[in-house]
Amino acid sequence: MPNKSAGLTSRALAVFSKDLRVELRSKYAFNAILMFGITTLAVVSFTLGQTGLSERLLAALFWIIMFFAAMAGLAQVFIREEETGTVLALKLSADPTAVYIGKLLFNFSLMALISAVITPVFFIFTDAPVDNILLFVLVLILGVVGLCAATTIVAAIISKAGIKGALFAVLSFPILFVLLLLLVNASARVLEGATIGGIGTELQGLIAYAGVMIVASLMLFKFVWQE
Amino acid sequence: MTMYSLSAVNLAKRFGTRKVFNDISFELETGRSLAVVGPNGSGKTTLLLTLLGGYLPSKGEIVFSENAQVLSPDTIRDKTALVAPYLNLYDSLTAEENLVFFTAVSGGRVTGKELNSLFERVGLAGRADDPVGSYSSGMKQRLKYAAAILKSPEFLFLDEPTANLDDDGKKIVFDIIEEFKRKSIVVIATNEKEERDFAEQICRVDQ
Numbered sequence: 001m002p003n004k005s006a007g008l009t010s011r012a013l014a015v016f017s018k019d020l021r022v023e024l025r026s027k028y029a030f031n032a033i034l035m036f037g038i039t040t041l042a043v044v045s046f047t048l049g050q051t052g053l054s055e056r057l058l059a060a061l062f063w064i065i066m067f068f069a070a071m072a073g074l075a076q077v078f079i080r081e082e083e084t085g086t087v088l089a090l091k092l093s094a095d096p097t098a099v100y101i102g103k104l105l106f107n108f109s110l111m112a113l114i115s116a117v118i119t120p121v122f123f124i125f126t127d128a129p130v131d132n133i134l135l136f137v138l139v140l141i142l143g144v145v146g147l148c149a150a151t152t153i154v155a156a157i158i159s160k161a162g163i164k165g166a167l168f169a170v171l172s173f174p175i176l177f178v179l180l181l182l183l184v185n186a187s188a189r190v191l192e193g194a195t196i197g198g199i200g201t202e203l204q205g206l207i208a209y210a211g212v213m214i215v216a217s218l219m220l221f222k223f224v225w226q227e
Numbered sequence: 228m229t230m231y232s233l234s235a236v237n238l239a240k241r242f243g244t245r246k247v248f249n250d251i252s253f254e255l256e257t258g259r260s261l262a263v264v265g266p267n268g269s270g271k272t273t274l275l276l277t278l279l280g281g282y283l284p285s286k287g288e289i290v291f292s293e294n295a296q297v298l299s300p301d302t303i304r305d306k307t308a309l310v311a312p313y314l315n316l317y318d319s320l321t322a323e324e325n326l327v328f329f330t331a332v333s334g335g336r337v338t339g340k341e342l343n344s345l346f347e348r349v350g351l352a353g354r355a356d357d358p359v360g361s362y363s364s365g366m367k368q369r370l371k372y373a374a375a376i377l378k379s380p381e382f383l384f385l386d387e388p389t390a391n392l393d394d395d396g397k398k399i400v401f402d403i404i405e406e407f408k409r410k411s412i413v414v415i416a417t418n419e420k421e422e423r424d425f426a427e428q429i430c431r432v433d434q
Contacts, residue, residue: 018328088313088314
């Protein structure tokens with residue numbers, strides 16, 4: 001019978017690969033996020049694309065699309081467990097920390113994939129300047145980590161509630177507000193041509209936000225999960 | 228030999244003002260089994276889930292121990308298994324993927340040979356690669372037993388152990404209970420006489 005020696009990493013990877021496999025078969029969260037992102041992008045580009053928007057407005061539009069795309073699908077990672085009734089089996093088998101890390105990795109992979117589709121389309125449709133693209137990608141990665149860290153713990157909290165969708169956005173907004181301000185500021189400055197030194201404060205803020213969110217979530221998740 | 232024990236002292240559970248059960252006490256050690264009996268809605272499932280940590284007791288104490296040393300929640304989770312009609316597996320995964328996942332997430336590893344013999348034992352040979360969503364309720368119940376056996380639990384909790392099973396399935400389950408009641412602690416919530424008869428101790432929940 002099974003040899004019990006696996007640590008936290010392999011348990012977390014087991015949760016991640018299970019979620020990935022379930023998502024690849026249903027494509028529920030991926031389709032929801034992608035359709036939201038593409039639809040919003042299309043509307044923005046056809047109505048505002050030719051009007052020569054400022055870099056700050058372009059950055060704000062980009063992160064509004066990313067925020068609502070995240071709202072459309074990231075909560076599924078816990079809601080699906082509740083709705084299919086698999087949450088009890090998972091609770092009785094898995095270490096809560098492994099569950100959180102596995103779900104966070106899954107949400108990050110999902111948003112990374114969605115960003116890889118939405119970001120180039122956004123630059124093409126809005127004709128945003130691409131001189132500083134590597135720095136923009138760095139801000140994007142830090143933003144997606146922060147976005148996923150915050151929404152994963154909120155998704156765990158709201159998964160037992162009756163009106164999950166509305167509650168997810170309402171609870172996420174105040175937590176993500178600071179992150180979104182930092183992201184819009186950093187992205188706008190990158191589009192304006194700032195160097196890495198020029199957005200040092202914003203980058204520190206983004207790293208600190210993601211770090212604090214992940215550590216706080218790791219500490220809180222056990223209580224949320226076992227309630 | 229490692230001896231495990233499970234004790235409940237003056238256990239009570241309320242949901243708001245509604246009393247579910249009150250003053251439940253028992254003590255079990257490896258090789259002993261307990262039948263939890265009582266009418267429908269009396270709180271048998273709630274008692275099982277309270278013992279498993281799914282609910283906090285309103286009063287009383289639950290202690291899992293190994294050679295008189297109290298076990299941590301993480302160790303308890305790795306040494307317990309539940310089979311119940313309300314315990315759902317992943318419908319979009321195959322039976323084999325479900326077993327591999329639940330073994331991996333419990334910190335274990337399983338070989339293809341072990342899986343094959345397990346599918347043979349629970350009567351699901353040849354169906355390992357089918358999605359669980361295509362299984363009948365009886366087949367799902369058999370698969371839950373396979374998942375429980377894979378964990379080699381020291382504490383096995385069974386809620387309505389033969390629910391949804393045909394005669395062949397019941398025989399498989401009775402063999403499994405016979406095996407585990409010798410080497411583990413088995414707690415069975417049931418109203419069926421033939422299932423109750425497996426246990427040496429009875430806990431009545433009807434208050």
